[in-house]
Amino acid sequence: MSDVENIKQLDLDNNLHSWSKQGDLNPEVITKAEGIYFWNEEGKKFFDMSSQLVNVNIGHGNSKVIAAIKDQADKFPYMGPGTAFAAKSKLAAKLIEIAPDNMEKVFFTIGGAESNENAIKIAKMFTGRHKIFSRYRSYHGATYGASNLSGEPRRFVSEPGIPGFVKFFDPYLYRSPIDFASEKEAAQYYLNQLREQIIYEGRASVAAVVIETVTGSNGVIIPPDGYLKGLRKICDEFNILLICDEVMAGFGRTGEWFACDNWDVKPDIITFAKGITSGYVPLGGVLVSSEIAEYFNEEKLMCGLTYSGHPMGCAAGLATLEVYEEENLIENSRNMGKVLGEKLEAIKDQHSSVGDVRYIGLFSAVELVKDKKTREPLTEYDNDQEGIMAGILKKLKNAGFSTYFHENILIVAPPLIIKEEELAVGLQILDDVLNEVDLMIA
Template sequence: MLTVERESITAEKIKKFDKRYNLHSWSAQGSLNPMVIEKAEGIYFWDSEGKKYFDMSSQLVNLNVGHGNKKIIEAIKKQADKMAFMGPGYAVDVRSLLAKKVIEKAPDNMGKVFFTLGGSDSNENAIKIAKMFTGRNKIFSRYRSYHGASYGAANLTGEPRRYTCEPGIPGFVKFFDPYIYRAGIKFESEEAASKYYVDKLREQLIYEGTQSVAAIFLETITGSNGVIIPPKGYLKGVRKVCDEFGILMVCDEVMAGWGRTGKWFACENFNVKPDIITFAKGITCGYVPFGGVIVDKKISEYFDNNTLMCGLTYNAHPIGCAAGIATIEVYEEENLIENSRKMGEILGEILEDIKEKHPTVGDVRYIGLFAAVELVKDKKTREALVPYGKDPEKIMPRIIRMLKEKGFSTYHHENSIMIAPPFIIKEAELREAMSIFDKVMCFVDEYIKTTI
């Protein structure tokens, strides 16, 4: 009966039932008008009226291999037929094989992996592991960050989505990251900026009591808060401070990992080896919810004789593990990590041209197929298009709608528009999609000039 109902349901009813029965994240429900999607393939998806869209954010920066990858789908089907579920206390072939593959791809200091269901619970468990290993209670993380919306991950998060989880958990401390475009300081070089921010972090650690700090969490590259790429020497500086005081360095690579930056893990771009890496998104590209916490050898050895107080019913879910193995094989067989790097170079050239052309484009930041375009009212003063945390005229959502109307699907956060297409994108497709973006920016330029 349910199958028949699903096959016969109209787009009108889908939307009606969606609005009546579903709660959508990060939204006031009454004003929602969700688009009904009927199919997806490659870098595209189609709505119920047959309109095609470039998926230029890989949904939520997770669909690295694109829609409809047959190898991953078949792996899911095969595993479901063989063994849909087995409790986390058992050894299963796909669990063992995926763990081996993950450690082989990770930096060479890494020892073991604890599998989860997504980014938030990866960070939740990394917090616990850091506290257990060090015996310390304080956790540092940055203001311009998003680490998840569950309670512990929200306390890690620095941006406004953490507010509903306040008053927060004692021991979570925030610090500022090097967002040079908005720093208000003219640094002589990237290295000088890095020294300034690392020195301030070191000073703050001392005032908090370094003996009480378990870990410093940071997105290797800040994701939804604007693809903020650390300046030269910054991550090495943080690594040095961590080593000085016996603090664990935890890199959140939920977005940046699994090839998004043109490397298997983003920390490889900076020649830094964290103590812990958290991941999700690109390990299964959304085909199955999945994530994990990779720990270095000294941490994994510690838990040989000390109980790991972490547990999830769906830890190392067999279907997720099967999807993860297939996803890594797709990356390898289709050379997608290299394609991310190559297409990223082309994207960077296009973005620099757009920045030069449009007065409302204040800054463009990119590495691999991980990019953001920051909009401003005034290029010289760098005045933000909308004040931080405020957009009473809904300017940014209107720009996103305008892009979508032209067939370019993405999202924004504050003043930055995300551009992060699937790794399978071809140069011609990339240029066609970015020509849409370019044209919409022309309208934005005129609108800002005449209205604001």
């Protein structure tokens, strides 16, 4: 048995892989990653067109971040969360600088799920209320509380769940049963529904409304014009906290530091992870407003994690933020996002299997359908028994285009360092595979 075969067999014998039937696995053995590419054991090169799990924003192998991790390891690789040290203090200060100007403090976590878990606890402590609203087409993490917060099918295994979690409908215009005259009309319709639901649930019982500012894996659903400002208004009316989950959408992914900046909306709490270190080291956090920060000057914050503010994560995070600035990656995301949008629109026009494309910055989705007129999805919601989407993903992977899908939607979210010529080559692969999908539904 070769070394590569041994690595794969050891993996299959000893590791449990997430979201998978273990008997069906054939994991790729990866040997190298650099820039927007990675290579397998056979030397095959892949375009990383999802930035792995939409987290490797600065690309693979950035020497500055790697050096910062090494340097921190030489000083001390771990210190308890009750201490102060340079990397944690400087990173917190930098985050407050780039965040909306109502943010005052940060609580560091290990990743996105833990960020959302602690945001929920903070909201309940601050308001004294117990109900949390979140949307059906959402994913906020796989821990128990974050699963209950999530709306999509991955929450089902955590049910019956924790009392107090309430779901509401997304402004998902492509699948709306109503043909709205404008985005503003659509936004108002969904806001009116939410406001009525809050009243029915007992306005004085609702602690927070939690949204992915731009819905991530569930389809890159971009809020229509007026929706976020209207949501902010409803939360203010009922003294409800607005929590924006920016785990996937933050740190330049949408062409701004935080996605909420696109609409000039200031949440009460922002959760983050992924792009803060570009996945080089696990780290997440909860940004809180001045009002919430001041509340905990007198009240005990009942949140704690052994690895809160981990030195290695903080060092990586601080260096990563410097990379965003030094390499103008927020601007590049904005500029390349326009190119991505134009190319996706062309793909939509050319393919009978593409019902919709949605994009903001370098964050996009391609929604596949059986029929453009009826908008019938290529696979039923939570029911792809024939493995159609998995088959399409395999075709893309064989052609050197690595990404993932959710339901009938392909995610396209390359690293923010991508150049126009690289984007063109990568999307040509997608274009070619979609020709085969068109024939499949003909």
